Amino acid sequence: MEATFATIIAAATPLMFASIGETISEKSGVINLSLEGSLMLSALAGFVIAFETNNTWLGFGAAALVGAAFALIVAFSSITLRLNQVAVGFVLAILGIALSSFLGSSYTGKPGGEIAVPPIDIPVLSDIPFVGGVLFSHNIVVYMSLIVVLVVWAFMYRTRPGLSLQGVGERPDAAHSRGVSVNKHRYAYTVIGGALVGIGGAAFSLDAKLGWSFLHTRNFGWIALAIVIFGGWHPLRVAVGVLLFGLLQWLALDLQEVFPDLTQVLPIMPFVLMILALVLVNADWLREWADKHPRWGNIVRGDAPSAIGTPFSPE
Amino acid sequence: MTVRSGEDASGVRKAAIGILPFLIAILFAAVLILLVGENPIEAFRLILKGSLGSTNKISDTIMVWVPLTLAAAGLVVTFSAGLWNIGVEGQIVLGAIGASFIAREVSGPWYIVVPLTLIFGVIFGAIWALLAGVLKTKGKVNEIFGGLGLDFVATGLTLYLIIGPWARPGIASTSGTEPFPDEALLPNIGNTRFSPLAVIIAILAILGVWLLLRGTRFGLKLQAVGRNPKSAYLMGIPTNRYILGAFAICGGLAGLAGAIQATGFHLKLVPSVSGGYGFLGILVVLLAGSRAIWVAPISAFFAIVAVGSISLTLRLGIDSAIGGVLTGVLVLFALIAAGLRDYRQRKRAEARPPEPEQDTAPNDAGVAS
Numbered sequence: 001m002e003a004t005f006a007t008i009i010a011a012a013t014p015l016m017f018a019s020i021g022e023t024i025s026e027k028s029g030v031i032n033l034s035l036e037g038s039l040m041l042s043a044l045a046g047f048v049i050a051f052e053t054n055n056t057w058l059g060f061g062a063a064a065l066v067g068a069a070f071a072l073i074v075a076f077s078s079i080t081l082r083l084n085q086v087a088v089g090f091v092l093a094i095l096g097i098a099l100s101s102f103l104g105s106s107y108t109g110k111p112g113g114e115i116a117v118p119p120i121d122i123p124v125l126s127d128i129p130f131v132g133g134v135l136f137s138h139n140i141v142v143y144m145s146l147i148v149v150l151v152v153w154a155f156m157y158r159t160r161p162g163l164s165l166q167g168v169g170e171r172p173d174a175a176h177s178r179g180v181s182v183n184k185h186r187y188a189y190t191v192i193g194g195a196l197v198g199i200g201g202a203a204f205s206l207d208a209k210l211g212w213s214f215l216h217t218r219n220f221g222w223i224a225l226a227i228v229i230f231g232g233w234h235p236l237r238v239a240v241g242v243l244l245f246g247l248l249q250w251l252a253l254d255l256q257e258v259f260p261d262l263t264q265v266l267p268i269m270p271f272v273l274m275i276l277a278l279v280l281v282n283a284d285w286l287r288e289w290a291d292k293h294p295r296w297g298n299i300v301r302g303d304a305p306s307a308i309g310t311p312f313s314p315e
Numbered sequence: 316m317t318v319r320s321g322e323d324a325s326g327v328r329k330a331a332i333g334i335l336p337f338l339i340a341i342l343f344a345a346v347l348i349l350l351v352g353e354n355p356i357e358a359f360r361l362i363l364k365g366s367l368g369s370t371n372k373i374s375d376t377i378m379v380w381v382p383l384t385l386a387a388a389g390l391v392v393t394f395s396a397g398l399w400n401i402g403v404e405g406q407i408v409l410g411a412i413g414a415s416f417i418a419r420e421v422s423g424p425w426y427i428v429v430p431l432t433l434i435f436g437v438i439f440g441a442i443w444a445l446l447a448g449v450l451k452t453k454g455k456v457n458e459i460f461g462g463l464g465l466d467f468v469a470t471g472l473t474l475y476l477i478i479g480p481w482a483r484p485g486i487a488s489t490s491g492t493e494p495f496p497d498e499a500l501l502p503n504i505g506n507t508r509f510s511p512l513a514v515i516i517a518i519l520a521i522l523g524v525w526l527l528l529r530g531t532r533f534g535l536k537l538q539a540v541g542r543n544p545k546s547a548y549l550m551g552i553p554t555n556r557y558i559l560g561a562f563a564i565c566g567g568l569a570g571l572a573g574a575i576q577a578t579g580f581h582l583k584l585v586p587s588v589s590g591g592y593g594f595l596g597i598l599v600v601l602l603a604g605s606r607a608i609w610v611a612p613i614s615a616f617f618a619i620v621a622v623g624s625i626s627l628t629l630r631l632g633i634d635s636a637i638g639g640v641l642t643g644v645l646v647l648f649a650l651i652a653a654g655l656r657d658y659r660q661r662k663r664a665e666a667r668p669p670e671p672e673q674d675t676a677p678n679d680a681g682v683a684s
Contacts, residue, residue, distance in 0.1 A: 077654055081657070087601055091598065091647045091650065101639070226463070264474045265474050268467050275460060275465075
């Protein structure tokens with residue numbers, strides 16, 4: 001049991017970074033749909049740079065840069081050029097996949113043992129029965145992913161700049177009249193979110209799924225986008241969504257032994273179930289229930305930032 | 316991406332804007348090929364030779380063009396309705412499953428079996444697309460995510476069929492089902508994959524979509540929904556019905572593409588039966604916009620690059636993904652070039668002194684009356 005929970009948390013790390021990064025970006029009003037491609041290419045960049053320099057952290061830096069660069073293209077084309085965010089994001093997703101396949105072919109199957117993120121047991125805390133094993137016997141990247149969730153949550157809901165971030169995504173006109181530069185904020189948060197996505201990519205290739213293989217992070221970019229919606233654009237709920245997905249993945253892996261005939265099919269099931277969950281979260285009856293019971297309702301309901309996907313021009 | 320009657324951009328400049336993304340894409344690919352230590356000119360020559368260099372190669376390229384064109388023609392319809400039909404991959408797969416079902420279960424002369432495979436492809440694809448449509452209109456699930464989910468389900472379903480009920484006797488492998496009997500295969504010419512019937516179907520699909528959008532009340536209203544669903548609804552257009560209609564048409568054409576993939580290219584059901592032509596079709600439509608006719612040449616270029624880059628792997632050892640990089644960069648820069656042009660026009664308009672109040676609201680939805 002202890003080992004299971006620990007495994008799920010460790011395996012969820014890349015998706016945690018990616019989903020929280022996307023949450024920040026979308027909260028400011030910009031959908032970065034390129035995740036499938038940026039996650040893939042940053043995973044490759046992280047592995048290649050770490051492999052060539054023999055320095056794990058340079059790999060993470062390179063991956064963050066790749067993620068930020070993708071986000072910058074999305075920001076420029078949607079904020080400055082007012083192009084359709086979905087169009088540009090989708091092209092970047094496809095382009096990132098193709099680029100990673102092309103550039104990564106010579107790194108397929110290279111051993112990464114020496115550049116893997118080293119584990120660190122947190123003294124004292126890791127000795128706590130159960131909790132210590134689940135939460136405090138991982139590595140720095142896993143700890144950081146959990147800290148990022150808490151920091152982003154606290155920033156969004158407990159600080160003044162966080163309030164501006166929400167305002168930029170919810171009511172850009174009002175934010176503008178309060179003197180907040182809407183487009184500058186959107187640029188900044190999109191790029192920061194993209195850098196987190198990139199770190200998520202490196203968390204794949206240097207930790208959770210060490211190494212590089214063809215389509216190494218396949219489908220995880222898409223599922224990160226779905227989890228942001230599932231999580232109602234709230235960092236803590238997004239984190240719960242990531243862990244829930246991790247649990248489903250673990251179950252699918254475990255069930256392979258029970259149903260050996262379905263070995264090929266089961267790994268896809270978590271993705272299917274996650275989308276079904278999305279349908280449920282959006283269902284009208286749940287919304288009505290949430291409206292009637294605000295105390296509990298606020299936990300399950302989540303609305304998209306009102307200005308999501310729409311360019312802002314101060315006039 | 317909509318057609319803009321070029322206000323002050325001269326013909327030459329418009330052509331330059333069209334050609335520039337193309338040059339950037341070629342240059343980008345060339346640099347990457349140099350980076351891996353190969354000669355780009357030789358690589359581009361091999362791409363052309365590998366796609367158009369012999370009768371067999373040309374047939375293969377045409378048989379990639381057909382499903383890509385069918386999917387893209389369908390996507391023009393959903394695109395015109397303002398929908399992002401990311402579920403198109405799954406719709407192709409379901410079309411292939413529908414056709415495979417007939418190919419496996421029905422025996423008879425080819426002129427009965429082949430049309431049946433195609434019809435079932437259309438039906439299966441359309442049903443799968445309607446699921447995404449219903450998720451959107453009834454379940455309020457954005458079609459991007461409903462579609463992605465259904466793509467996953469379709470992949471799972473194919474894998475299940477191939478290793479489960481439709482497994483080859485004695486072999487549990489994901490390499491595919493038993494090859495279809497001859498009478499279920501799309502009639503081809505000689506030893507090539509070339510099937511004139513498939514080409515005729517693709518051309519008819521383009522013309523059909525073009526006519527639908529240009530010449531019918533349904534098409535005009537559909538575009539009104541695409542431009543502004545709210546005002547279209549207020550004008551009395553039953554928006555949801557049009558959205559479902561667009562999904563069904565696109566799914567039907569994508570299903571047809573899947574049926575042709577199964578019975579004309581792979582000759583059996585394989586896990587990767589869609590060939591990725593759904594997502595590639597979305598890129599085609601990002602270039603073509605609502606102009607159905609443009610789908611034909613753009614798909615042809617994409618097919619040449621896709622088929623030709625496979626020979627790069629065989630001859631130079633370069634990963635064939637370079638073809639995807641080339642087309643991806645092309646579409647990205649085409650979008651950015653269009654965005655920059657609009658941006659400059661906006662800036663110029665802002666620089667001019669404000670004109671007296673005038674009604675510039677687009678009256679596009681007026682076709683509803």
